Amino acid sequence: MKRQYLYSLFFIPILAVWGQDIIQEVIRSEQGLLDRVVYLEITENSHHKVKEVDFHDNGNKFRSKTFDKAGEVKMVTEWYRSGQKKLEHSFKKGKKNGPWTTWYENGNKESEKTYVSDLIHGLVHHWNEKGELRYQGNFIADALRDVSVKNGRITEWYKNGQKKSEQHYRNGQLDGLSKRWYKSGQRLETGKFYDGSGISYTWDEKGHKIRERIFEKGLLIEE
Numbered sequence: 001m002k003r004q005y006l007y008s009l010f011f012i013p014i015l016a017v018w019g020q021d022i023i024q025e026v027i028r029s030e031q032g033l034l035d036r037v038v039y040l041e042i043t044e045n046s047h048h049k050v051k052e053v054d055f056h057d058n059g060n061k062f063r064s065k066t067f068d069k070a071g072e073v074k075m076v077t078e079w080y081r082s083g084q085k086k087l088e089h090s091f092k093k094g095k096k097n098g099p100w101t102t103w104y105e106n107g108n109k110e111s112e113k114t115y116v117s118d119l120i121h122g123l124v125h126h127w128n129e130k131g132e133l134r135y136q137g138n139f140i141a142d143a144l145r146d147v148s149v150k151n152g153r154i155t156e157w158y159k160n161g162q163k164k165s166e167q168h169y170r171n172g173q174l175d176g177l178s179k180r181w182y183k184s185g186q187r188l189e190t191g192k193f194y195d196g197s198g199i200s201y202t203w204d205e206k207g208h209k210i211r212e213r214i215f216e217k218g219l220l221i222e223e
Contacts (some may be wrong), residue, residue, distance in 0.1 A: 022050065033057055056081045080105045090115075104129045116141045120148040132161060140171070158183050170195065173218050 021043075027036040039051040048071060054063045056079075064077045072094050078086040084105050090098030096115035104110050108131045113124040119141035126135040138152035149172030156164040162185050168176030173196030180189040182205050191200030196218035202211040214222040 034059060092117075117143065119143070119146070128159070133157060134159075142172075168193075174198065174215075 021041070023040050023042060025038040025040065026034070027038070029035050034055045036055070037053045038049060039053075040047050041050045048069055049067050051067065052065045053061060056062045058081055060081060060083045061079045062081075063079075064075075065073050066075045068074050070093075073091045075091070076087070076089045080086050082105060084107055085103055086105075087100075087102045089096070089100050092098065095118045097117060099112070099114050101112050102110040106129060108129060109125075109127055110129075111124075111126045113120055114122040120139045121141040122138065124135065124137050124139060125133065128134055134157050135155070137150060137154035139148045140151040141148050150169035151171060153166065153168050155166045158164050160183060162183055163181055164183075165178075165180040167174060167178040167180075170176075174191070174193035175195055176193065178189070178191040178193060178198075178200065179187075182188050184205065186205050186207065187203050189200055189202045192198050193215065197216045198214075200213050200215070201209055202213075204210050211223065213220055
């Protein structure tokens with residue numbers, strides 16, 4: 001959609017603080033629909049963009065971005081056409097940093113996690129549209145290897161609500177009890193590990209043991 005500029009940069013200030021003016025630039029489509037509003041901070045010697053808001057064609061907000069003085073994005077927020085918030089993402093110096101949250105259009109939370117310099121760090125949650133938990137796990141950011149690794153309990157659920165797995169990790173390696181289940185709730189696999197080394201046992205859905213596997217430092221060495 002082609003944009004036409006409705007206003008120039010010579011606006012009446014909408015906010016003045018300690019000699020700094022915030023002015024807005026409004027952009028509309030050829031059809032006259034509100035397309036974007038840009039907020040600029042004007043000082044005596046410079047100006048920079050502090051916020052940018054795009055709109056759906058029904059007039060509701062679509063996306064909002066806030067910027068730091070270097071022009072890097074600090075926060076991105078998006079909304080569905082209905083006006084319900086869709087996501088909220090935080091950044092610092094061009095990297096993912098801080099809470100990242102998404103929502104379904106019905107208002108229920110879809111996912112929640114935290115980044116530190118582009119790496120996931122802390123608890124991660126995923127829910128279905130009904131608000132039922134489907135995934136929960138803890139991660140730590142390993143800056144030296146530039147990866148995020150599982151650390152602590154990781155739990156997953158099937159769509160029917162039955163628990164799918166519950167495993168314990170330390171620094172990315174299985175450490176402690178590991179359990180998995182079929183959708184029916186019948187035991188599928190159990191194991192016990194220390195720093196990635198251990199034994200796991202697998203059962204069929206009738207309860208018969210069908211496999212035994214030995215791991216060392218996360219690698220399968222015998223089956």
